[in-house]
Amino acid sequence: MRIGELSKRTGVSPRSLRYYEEQGLLTSSRSDAGQRHYSDAEVERVSLIRQLFDAGMSSQVIAAVLPCVETPSDPDVVELAFATMTRVRDRIDADIAHLIQTRDALDVLIEANSRHRAGLSTTSEPVPRSA
Template sequence: MRIGELAERTGVSRRLLRYYEEQGLIIASRALNGYREYKESHVDVVLQIKGLLDAGLPTRIIQQLLPCLDKPQTIYVPDVTSEMITTLQREQARLSERIEFLTRNRDAIADYLDTVLSVKAANAESRATS
């Protein structure tokens, strides 16, 4: 498929798809006329990239993570440097921290909303009965 369709199906602009390629996140083959050609699997990859970016990870980290997030768990072990492993472990820890933090905050918001909404309900009730 070409860039327009991929953009449409992923909700990621053409511009950004080219940018991801420039950043080494995706590799598109080229048709004879120079147009980028994407495979079906690129849809998921792009969504993954989108999610990771949205989660605050920079492209250079995503670039390192992507090969490890393959669905058919490519046991691409041969040349994993220990430096790479360290990076992954560090990033994993960072993800965990982020998850914890987000969870705490989401729960705090939930609590707040509960409080506010129940008070509002009570007020509505008292107005109704007055």
């Protein structure tokens, strides 16, 4: 199938499919006219690639994990994929912890601003603005 058909079947843009190929995540053959042609198996592969991207993996990490799909009985490949996915999860956990700290710091500022706003609404005279 050509790239347009793969795009329709997977819901992934042709631009993304070309990117996947540039990154070595997807393969195609070329016609004499240079058009990309994909096998039916690439539909499932694109679905898996999307799942991996949705799980927070970069294209470089996905490239490291995909051999596990291609050689699922190789214990070294399976172990590498596991370690890679675990590292990604640990990075996501650290990002979440940092975001929680950032949100908490923002909550402190919002609370201070809320107290300030409440004080302004009880002031009887307007505060003059300086130029």
